[in-house]
Amino acid sequence: MSYPEIPDISRLSVDTRGAEIVDDVTEDKDSRGIYLPFHTESVSHIALDIGGSLAKCVYFSRTSRRRSSTASSKSTKSTNRNSPPPLQPPPSPKPNGTLTPNILKPISNDACTPVSPLYSSGGSYFDVQSSSHSDSAKIRPGFGSHGRSKSKHIPGGQLNFVKFETEHIEECIDFLRNLIDQSANVNDVSLDQMRASIKIVMTGGGAHKLGDVFEDQLKTAVAKEEEMECLITGLQFITTIPKEVFWYSDELVYSVSHKKQKKTILPQEELPRPSPNPPQFSVSFDKPTEFEYPCLLVNIGSGVSIIKVNSDGSFERVSGTSLGGGTLWGLLSLLTPATSFDEMLALSETGDNNSVDMLVGDIYGSDYGKIGLKATTIASSFGKVFKKGDNNRKKEFKPEDISKSMLFMISNNIGHIAYMQAEKHNVDRIYFGGCFIRGHAATISTLSYAIRFWSKDNHGGSAIRSPSPPPAAPPKYESYTFKGRELKIRLESFHPLWAHYLWNASRVFCNYLINNNLCKGKSVCELGAGAGLPSLVSALEGADKTVVTDYPDEPLLNNLRINVGECLEENAQNKIKVEGFVWGSDIANLLAANNGNKFDILILSDLVFNHSQHNSLLKSCKGLIAQGGQCLVFFSHHRPHKAKEDMGFFDKAAEEGWIVERVVEERVGVMFEEDTGDEGVRATVHGFKLTL
Template sequence: MSSESNQAEAEAIAPHLQQPSSRPQADHQQPESRDPELRNDGLPSQTGQLTTHLSPNAALTTATTPTITSPEIATASTPVTALTSATTSPPSANRQRASTAGPIELDTALSHPGSVRINVEGAFIVEHGSASPPQTPSGSSSRGGSPNRQESKDIRLPNHTAIVSHIAVDIGGSLAKLVYFSREPHSTEPGGRLNFVSFETDHIDDCLEFMRALKHKHQMLNESNIGPELCVMATGGGAYKFYDMIRDVLGVDVIREDEMECLIIGLDFFITEIPREVFTYSEADPMNFVDPSTHRYPYLLVNIGSGVSFLKVTGPRDYQRVGGTSLGGGTLWGLLSLLTGARSFDEMLDMASKGDNSKVDMLVGDIYGTDYGKIGLKSTTIASSFGKVFRLKRQAETEAEDSGGLSPVDVDEVLSSATEAGGPSTSSTTLPGNKHFSSADVSVSLLYAISNNIGQLAYLQSQIHELSNIYFGGSFIRGHPQTMNTLSYAIKFWSKGAKQAYFLRHEGYLGAVGAFLKRQPQNWGRRGSFDQATAMEARMNARTRTRDVDNE
């Protein structure tokens, strides 16, 4: 993308860009952020393609009510009020994003960036661009895989009025995930929403241009140079790789946070604070939502990005990376880019949803002719991933030679041409004849192979460490039904129903949310704290009024 087009896009976005921030909060946050050394056990980065959860009208505005900035309050342990169980429906594709705009009063908050608090009372996940919770929630969702899909998964915060003054970004090997706060436009109601945007890391310049547009809008609305006052909370490997670039381009402070810790903080927040965020998945009950709970430890977090990490979590800051595998989202993306014409991760998932793995995989039924009930294997169970490919390829070569057609080399060229063709038509690409498999069949076979492997490793790690609850995160999942069903089934099968797999609607943003929360005062984001903060603010205002009366 050229600098001219980037500038044009930034100008198109700028009229409504609102002040950067991230999601609400999690457990015990530190008043001051740390800049730790990069861990040797850093989590594998996320996978995926450019996905912008943003409306052209999304505005980076701030609240008309400044946040509490008294040193007494800024260091107080003031969690947020408990959530009401808002009724929302699961995600759906092609949602319209409500625009955001509003007045700005940044001076106070920007001079005290660590004193921001978010009121998550009544928070809900926005559906179809609605600014209020839907009255009739739906129980299931199937998300499409279009590369140009814009999917609204904003979190509406109807009762938040304080100012948010920083952006959070989690830069992985494949995706850079950004979170910021915006106000509702043309509305007299308080509150706003948390917006989620992701960019391919290969196009990090686009991400930086977007962040620069946010900063520029701050300056325009505040009529002052507030750049140095803004703060970027960064995590992931890219927080180190692109550290100098971010500082040079944006001219703001960049605070780097530990990747593993941010993942845990972000996950803990979603588990405890956001209704209809965490759910279980099965074919019979696609999205069975779990109520927010403070009783969450211990658990296993399986973060699936370019690679996979397994984290045993026993407390807010008590965790251990107990294992990992290099066979993750990057493996799927890389191999399918060679084997098919798909050019994006979402296109690969879309292709997989149309495929039939039985044309590629060798199943139990292919070997036994039926189920193998004695050991609990259905006839449709995969015995060997890609087990039929060699035989079918040889069969195609033989048929071609017998008919005086293609030679084995020609068949290889047909396969190679499929990877170069590109475009949606690749889902039906086949070898000579109609008996053989398509690119869609290859895609779903590889998706199952990688997902089954991750699922079994997750079960083994949970068994070793005696953990019953397993949370799957990372941009590899992307709400894809086949992926979630495979992972969930693997946990249920191997544990004989003793362990439970959980998924999240913001699975790819755990690190970004955690990084944002690390900037907040201690205990910011915990249940019941907003009432305490409000009461303290009232006492401070009362003291001020008393002093004013005495001085008159």
């Protein structure tokens, strides 16, 4: 019996209209699917990329509606994604949905869906042209040039992602065998028919080494594709999808606050060498189809390959390094109890590399201002580990601290090499990709920060070009009325830590403090204060002592001191102190500012959006709160699709023994009109009280 021909994988149109990541289906964020509600093109193959450390598998399962994640959400509700997971092997992955064999898709030339170049709804079609059908190493942009789909079927489906350790590749083979078996059963076809109707398309080094093994054991066709050509084709594809290519920079902040200016060019600032806690720059997105030549693609897997894509679409590997994700994984496997890459990243999120790395302050005792080095700058990665004659010193280092130091070391090195190659080849656009990044904020931030420093802001991770920056804009002021008196709150003209806004939550916070007469005679500490409005009102309300804190960045702290001087009378000024503080670090200085005592009231205004810092915030709060004290947390869901992650702060607090009580819910208006998401959600300020 003959079966219909498998659709040519060299030309596959992907309809990305309405595409969305399916959150909360799995605890493994790398295995979240992509829902494609309008995709109709036949997909009868499984994609497999086998690298030195991981084998990554992608397959498409047909569905006409988005899968519900309710059940999964219930089962994982108590899981804290910011804390290290249990140090034990993860369970074997199971197929999510089934394949649809090509035998069930009859050819229909008259029932077809036109393919348009772009859609106003924000999605697009992208015509993938397989590298194995090219005569030269070039990529050719295309948008559905073949015009019509050959098959008719229900639109909608999901791209499913799953990964395996290459060392245990037999688990991947077992997974695919189960997927094929289940698909045959669900579609009511024989196993032979199912195998004949699909194809495994492989790339990566393992495709050459293991291709025959997959073909023999799974009894299905295997096609091998060249890795570098797949990388470039994939890069071109991903640039057509909204909000998939992004960079960490100040540009979005500057453009919002300077809408009347035609060019959104960043003010030039002196940047220190990559620091142990690089600022969390705002996220800016490329517009779809904004792919530009020439550029560099820095693909970070087990090792690192740096590929230059030329103006004519040709490409070449120009550099690389053996110090990549495999290095991090290997060394941390020796130095920590973690058994997977995800566990290592989770450890790094709660670590403090200051106990492992030698800083400039450890050598000079303070900043080395003459050459622009701050005391907190890393002078030597792992520089504190070696100490002559002390054989027990290694026992003092925590796995979390080691993980964070190693992550910074590898990421900074990659960023530096990428910058040097961009300079050498006169390229001002750098794309970072690869499984090493995996959406990890500290990794992305460190790569971006390294590029910013070494290039003096002329390059950026993913895309930044700033030829002739204008001088910094003057500070701006916002007003708040305190009992008939206008307080003029000075704001930074822009700041990577968002201190250039007077947030709605801070205004509602102040009203709550005043209306409930909470501050008189109390000690107050504000974390992540920004411009410090709630702290100023606390002092005006008669707080016995107020300590206002934010990240130890001098312009930020100086702005707080200016607000204290301009908004408070001398008597109140004597009862308030500005301190630099990194969440989760030593609280001794903050307690010393309150005569060695803990605080009656803790203020957290618009901080819970920083999901990776929930653990550190709660650690600091627990150390700072006095017996019988209260921690007040006010915020808005500026990103409605991340509301659950925002609320994860309170789930974690409850797990740690805090009593959580909602005290405020007030609609006040949106901060950013141009943002997406439900306006009612973005316009509402929520207030919670936490007590122990």
